[in-house]
Amino acid sequence: MTIDDYKTAAVIGYPIAQSLSPLMHNHWMQQVGIKGDYSAREVPPEGLEDFVRHAAKSGLSGFNVTVPHKTKVFSLLDKVAPLARQMGAVNTVKVGADGTLSGFNTDGIGLVKHLKNSIPDYFADRPALILGAGGAARAAALGLLTENIPLVMITNRTRTKAEAIAKDIGRGRMTVVNWDDRTDAVAAAGLIINTTVLGMTGQPALTLDLSSAAVDTIVYDIVYKPLETGLLRAARMHGLRTVDGLGMLVHQGAAAFKIWFGKDVGFDANLRSKLEAALTC
Numbered sequence: 001m002t003i004d005d006y007k008t009a010a011v012i013g014y015p016i017a018q019s020l021s022p023l024m025h026n027h028w029m030q031q032v033g034i035k036g037d038y039s040a041r042e043v044p045p046e047g048l049e050d051f052v053r054h055a056a057k058s059g060l061s062g063f064n065v066t067v068p069h070k071t072k073v074f075s076l077l078d079k080v081a082p083l084a085r086q087m088g089a090v091n092t093v094k095v096g097a098d099g100t101l102s103g104f105n106t107d108g109i110g111l112v113k114h115l116k117n118s119i120p121d122y123f124a125d126r127p128a129l130i131l132g133a134g135g136a137a138r139a140a141a142l143g144l145l146t147e148n149i150p151l152v153m154i155t156n157r158t159r160t161k162a163e164a165i166a167k168d169i170g171r172g173r174m175t176v177v178n179w180d181d182r183t184d185a186v187a188a189a190g191l192i193i194n195t196t197v198l199g200m201t202g203q204p205a206l207t208l209d210l211s212s213a214a215v216d217t218i219v220y221d222i223v224y225k226p227l228e229t230g231l232l233r234a235a236r237m238h239g240l241r242t243v244d245g246l247g248m249l250v251h252q253g254a255a256a257f258k259i260w261f262g263k264d265v266g267f268d269a270n271l272r273s274k275l276e277a278a279l280t281c
Contacts, residue, residue, distance in 0.1 A: 007036030008059055009260055012043040012051060013066035021064055023278055024253050028265040036061075043069070052076040056099035062260040063093050064253075070135055077103045086169055087142055089135045092256040104259055107136060108143030110252025111193075111222070117251075117267070118243045119218055124149040126190030126214075131182065131206070133161035136195040136222055142169050144191075151175065153189065155182045156196075187212040194221045199229040206231050210238045217241070222248050225279055246275060 007029070011021040017040065025038035041063075043051045048069050053076070055063065065073050070089035074080060077093065080103040084090050090103035115122060128144050130137050133156035141152050152170070155177040156162040166174040177185045186192065186209065198206035200223045208231060210219070219235035224245035232242045250267045257265050 005035055007034050007061050007261065009036070009038045009061050009063060010041045011038075011064040011066060012041050012048075012069060014042055014044045014068060016040045016042045016066070019066070020249065020275055020278055021253060023274055024250060024271065025257060027271050027274060028254075028257055028263075032261075032263045032265065034261060034263070045069070045072070048072060049076060052093075052101065055093070055101060056095050060095050062095050062256070064256055065091050065093060073103065077101045079103065081105070083108070083142070087135070087138050088168070089138070091252065092259055094259050104256070105139065106252040106255035106259075107139035107248075108146070109255050110248045110250070111140050111220075112143040112147055113251045113255075114247035114267075115191075115218075115220060115243060118247060119241060122191075122218060124190070127151040127153055127188050128191040128193065129177070129182070129185050129189035130154045130193050130195060131198075131208070132156055132195035133158065133165055134195065137162075138165050138169065140193050140195055140222075141165060141174065145169065145171070145173055149173075149191075153177050153185050155179050155185065183209040183212070186210060186217075187214070189217060190214070191218045191220065194219075194223065194229075194231055197223070199223050199231055201225050208234075210234055210240065213238060213240055215239060218243060221245055224249060227276065227279060246272070246279075250275070 019040045022038050022040050073090050078100040084103050084105035087105045092104040094102045152174045154162045157179045162176045166176050197203045218241045220243040221229045221231050222245040223229050227244050235242045254265045
């Protein structure tokens with residue numbers, strides 16, 4: 001094996017120590033027979049430009065980008081895919097053979113694919129309700145609008161942030177709901193997605209009354225630590241269908257893997273058991 005046969009990739013963020021991405025991508029590398037490694041690299045904000053500038057010379061095939069770099073990395077890239085521009089964030093960078101850096105966003109793709117795989121009979125014939133107005137909310141909204149969902153309702157504690165998303169990508173198919181009125185929107189929603197950090201380990205709980213939800217409503221929480229959030233537990237108590245956040249992480253990662261290495265990978269039982277074990281540590 002020559003040095004050119006050895007492939008490397010990474011995830012950058014600050015902090016980054018708790019990332020599950022190395023476990024996931026190294027699993028796939030071994031699975032498809034790619035000799036190489038994927039590592040987590042802590043890059044503080046002041047070190048981002050230097051890291052990106054040297055990425056092409058470092059031998060990386062590409063890298064993932066997480067908080068707080070998803071928007072700041074834009075101006076440092078040679079190309080940015082249209083979908084990433086619409087989302088206003090980059091989570092995947094491919095290093096070309098000529099050293100050019102191309103940015104992509106696979107978050108929306110990951111969410112929709114995970115939803116379809118988890119609920120195969122899901123038909124987007126009723127509105128969706130998205131809680132939150134950060135990058136994940138924008139990705140979720142754009143992914144759902146691409147699937148021709150009739151209406152996306154979005155609510156956030158800071159209403160202006162939700163309004164900005166609706167204005168940027170809604171094209172008349174998004175409406176903003178006041179945070180205090182979020183429970184009123186539950187009855188109309190066929191899909192409810194939490195994209196906030198509420199309910200995450202160490203964060204306050206998410207309060208949402210699900211008693212008016214239709215029996216076939218799907219509740220999707222992108223939080224995966226804990227794997228069963230308070231929202232998902234409440235949804236199950238009401239007999240609703242639920243989707244946890246681990247699959248979105250995996251499917252967005254799989255899309256990035258395809259961009260770098262041209263290989264299709266997925267969410268097998270062995271990978272899920274590894275990830276669940278890591279979450280309990």
